[in-house]
Amino acid sequence: MTAADHSEALVRVEDIHTYYGKSHILHGVSLEVRRGEIVGLLGRNGVGKSTTLKAIMGLVHPTRGEVLLEGQSLGHLPAHRVARLGIGYVPEDRRIFRLLTVSENLRTGLDGRGVSEARKKELLEMVFDFFPVLAERRNQAGGTLSGGEQQMLAIARAMMLEPKIILLDEPTEGLMPRMVSQIRHIIHVLRREGVAVLLVEQNVPLTLETSERVYFMEKGQVRHQAAASELHADHEVVHKYLGV
Amino acid sequence: MLEEFLIQTINGIVVGMILALVASGLTLIFGIMDVVNFAHGELFMLGAYVGVVTLAGTGSFWLALLVATLVVAALGAAIHVTTLRPLLGRDPLNTILVTFGISLVLQNYALWQFGPVARKINEPFTGHFNLFYLEYPWYRLVIALLSAAIIAGLWLFLKYSTYGVWIRATTQDRLMAQAMGIPVPRLLTIVFAIGSGMAAASGVLFGPLVGVNHAMGLDWVLKAFIVVVVGGMGNLVGSIAASIFISLTESYASLWVSPSQAIIVSFVVLILTLLIRPTGLFVPTPK
Numbered sequence: 001m002t003a004a005d006h007s008e009a010l011v012r013v014e015d016i017h018t019y020y021g022k023s024h025i026l027h028g029v030s031l032e033v034r035r036g037e038i039v040g041l042l043g044r045n046g047v048g049k050s051t052t053l054k055a056i057m058g059l060v061h062p063t064r065g066e067v068l069l070e071g072q073s074l075g076h077l078p079a080h081r082v083a084r085l086g087i088g089y090v091p092e093d094r095r096i097f098r099l100l101t102v103s104e105n106l107r108t109g110l111d112g113r114g115v116s117e118a119r120k121k122e123l124l125e126m127v128f129d130f131f132p133v134l135a136e137r138r139n140q141a142g143g144t145l146s147g148g149e150q151q152m153l154a155i156a157r158a159m160m161l162e163p164k165i166i167l168l169d170e171p172t173e174g175l176m177p178r179m180v181s182q183i184r185h186i187i188h189v190l191r192r193e194g195v196a197v198l199l200v201e202q203n204v205p206l207t208l209e210t211s212e213r214v215y216f217m218e219k220g221q222v223r224h225q226a227a228a229s230e231l232h233a234d235h236e237v238v239h240k241y242l243g244v
Numbered sequence: 245m246l247e248e249f250l251i252q253t254i255n256g257i258v259v260g261m262i263l264a265l266v267a268s269g270l271t272l273i274f275g276i277m278d279v280v281n282f283a284h285g286e287l288f289m290l291g292a293y294v295g296v297v298t299l300a301g302t303g304s305f306w307l308a309l310l311v312a313t314l315v316v317a318a319l320g321a322a323i324h325v326t327t328l329r330p331l332l333g334r335d336p337l338n339t340i341l342v343t344f345g346i347s348l349v350l351q352n353y354a355l356w357q358f359g360p361v362a363r364k365i366n367e368p369f370t371g372h373f374n375l376f377y378l379e380y381p382w383y384r385l386v387i388a389l390l391s392a393a394i395i396a397g398l399w400l401f402l403k404y405s406t407y408g409v410w411i412r413a414t415t416q417d418r419l420m421a422q423a424m425g426i427p428v429p430r431l432l433t434i435v436f437a438i439g440s441g442m443a444a445a446s447g448v449l450f451g452p453l454v455g456v457n458h459a460m461g462l463d464w465v466l467k468a469f470i471v472v473v474v475g476g477m478g479n480l481v482g483s484i485a486a487s488i489f490i491s492l493t494e495s496y497a498s499l500w501v502s503p504s505q506a507i508i509v510s511f512v513v514l515i516l517t518l519l520i521r522p523t524g525l526f527v528p529t530p531k
Contacts, residue, residue: 057423083425095420097413108413108424111406161425 009068010035010196011087011165016055016065018048025051027220028065033165038187038197040207040228043217043241049200050092052217053167056198057089058082070164084113088158088166092173092200094150096157098143102134105142105153109160127156130189148179155186165196172203184210204238216241247376252495254375258384260491261391264484265446267468267475268395269439275478276415276435278336279328282343284443284468285461286350291316291444292456293354296363305368309448313441320440324433332429347461354458365451387449394445395484398438402480411435415478470514476524485526489513 009032018026026048033039041049054060056067058079067074069085083089097105106127110120128135131152137145142153151171158166171183180203187210190197201207207214208228216224218241231238270284291312298308323346331338369386372379402408410431414421422428447460454460467490472478475486490510497506517525 059419059423078429079419079422080425080427083423089423091420091423095417097416097420099416100409100412104409104412107406107409108421108426111409112427113425157424 008034010037010070011056011198012068012071013052013056014065014068016052016062016067018051018055018060018062020051020060025220026055026062029055029217029220029222030065031215031222031225033196033198035164036191036194036196037213038191038199038211040211040214041198041200041217042204042207042214042238044243047217048220049217050169053089053091053169053198053200056082056167057087059089083109083161086161086164088161088163088195090151090154090158090166090168090171092169094154096142096145096150096153098141100142101139102142102145102153103138105157106160109157113161115162123160123162127159130186131156148175148182151175151179151183152186159195163195165198166190167198167200169200170202171199172201172206180206204242208232248499249496251375251378251380252499253492254380254385256492256495257488258388259495260488261388261395262446262450263464263467263471263491264487265391265394265442265449266464267471267483267487268398268480269442270465270468271472271475271478271480271483272398272411273436273439274472275480276411277328277432279339279343279436280336281436281439282340282465283323283346283350284343284439285463285465286347286354287316287320287440287443287461288447288464289354289456289458289461290319290350291447292365292451292460293358293363293447294444295365295448295451296358296456299365305366305448308365309445312448313445316444317437317441321433321437323440324436328436329429329433332432351458351461358458360457362455362457364455365448367452383452387453390449391446394442398442399480407431407434467510470510474513474517474525476527479524479527482524482526486524489525 012032013029015028015030016026017024017028029048029052031039031041041052043049051060055062058074058077058081061076069087074082097108100108106124110123133149134152134156137149142150145153155166155168155171172180175183184206187197187199199207199211208231211228214226214228214231215222216237224237224241226237266284266288270281273279273281294312294315295308298311299305302308327342327346328339331342367381367383369383371382373382374380402411410421410426413424414426414428414431418428471486471490472483474490475482475484490513493509493513494506497509
């Protein structure tokens with residue numbers, strides 16, 4: 001790999017190891033996401049996919065290895081600094097602020113970053129345009145939204161940070177099939193806006209369809225990567241790593 | 245009998261509002277950082293002393309109130325940065341020990357600096373009005389109103405300001421708040437400073453009714469803890485409701501028993517709450 005390839009990477013994860021208490025969770029994970037690229041991260045439960053996202057976000061600090069954003073090491077920066085450098089995080093259980101209204105949920109990422117009022121309005125109009133239902137419910141507490149609406153809110157909230165990349169952890173988990181196509185649409189919207197996505201999913205067809213490249217994880221390591229176009233849901237690689 | 249009942253109602257509300265002011269700082273700090281602040285009563289006491297000193301120097305009660313609030317808020321911020329922030333993420337027992345230690349240091353500092361004799365804060369005005377057979381001091385009503393105004397200010401701050409939204413978000417989910425770019429360590433310091441300043445303000449407001457000494461924080465913090473538990477740990481509205489409720493119950497109880505016995509009522513309420521509804525009386529049933 002040449003130096004030019006390195007500079008292309010928006011996010012580079014280099015050989016990170018993490019521990020939870022005494023258990024070794026990540027055993028040297030390496031991967032990269034280029035600018036505007038949609039990348040899937042597949043693997044069975046408990047192989048460290050979510051932990052990889054947390055490590056990129058600075059919510060878990062690796063004991064070895066590092067995460068680079070646009071070639072700069074994030075070191076042990078606290079998560080709130082990482083967020084402001086342009087990484088948005090949509091966690092597995094969505095974790096919207098249940099007692100805050102939809103508008104207040106969005107405000108958490110808008111305020112205090114030195115964004116002009118005009119730009120704030122623009123960003124709000126943009127997500128209300130993508131997700132009209134959020135506009136209708138803007139004064140409703142986040143906890144009263146349906147699962148799908150909460151997922152939209154979690155993604156919209158991350159978009160308030162004007163991120164270069166969004167880490168999307170199992171967005172379709174627990175959603176009705178009808179909502180899955182909505183998630184597909186959201187990922188397309190992000191691609192159109194030039195936002196890169198690192199997508200952790202159990203839904204293999206969705207991942208293969210939306211991603212450009214896919215990494216496969218096993219036992220705390222990335223074991224394989226492939227162009228999504230080379231794979232299909234019953235491909236032997238998919239079968240090997242996911243047992244489906 | 246009806247007259248006594250009404251008088252006790254007014255007394256209960258006045259004391260309840262001061263208690264609410266102390267307890268809302270305590271519950272705000274607990275809610276956002278899971279820190280049980282055992283030094284809260286000493287911040288109340290120090291506030292009263294800063295009030296005494298400023299009053300002696302300037303002669304203005306209102307200036308004393310302002311200076312005490314700001315000085316103790318700054319002290320609270322310093323305490324947080326130097327002793328609590330380094331403990332972030334550790335077992336809550338650590339913070340309990342630390343705040344308990346701080347309370348001892350502050351109490352003994354006050355004893356050393358000001359001596360054991362109680363100081364007096366004079367009421368800013370001494371007018372009375374007739375309440376049945378009593379001459380009731382206007383100042384007491386003003387305390388209740390001022391406390392209510394400060395609490396209302398806190399509520400508006402939490403509801404509408406950026407920091408308020410951040411504080412509520414962080415109280416609900418600290419990790420996610422960080423992932424949204426909210427500067428959580430700085431926010432926690434600010435909350436600790438606000439809680440400290442509110443304790444100090446209540447110390448100055450209440451000073452004229454009781455006299456200021458180094459141990460005055462103990463009674464208050466004990467009652468404030470009862471209120472915070474009864475109101476639902478970390479729940480602001482619950483704490484305020486519980487303050488009024490407990491003060492009123494004590495006031496009514498003192499119609500039949502002596503005021504020192506009436507305190508028992510608070511403990512009975514506390515024990516019943518813990519037995520029957522440990523999440524707090526004034527909060528919706530958790531799902």
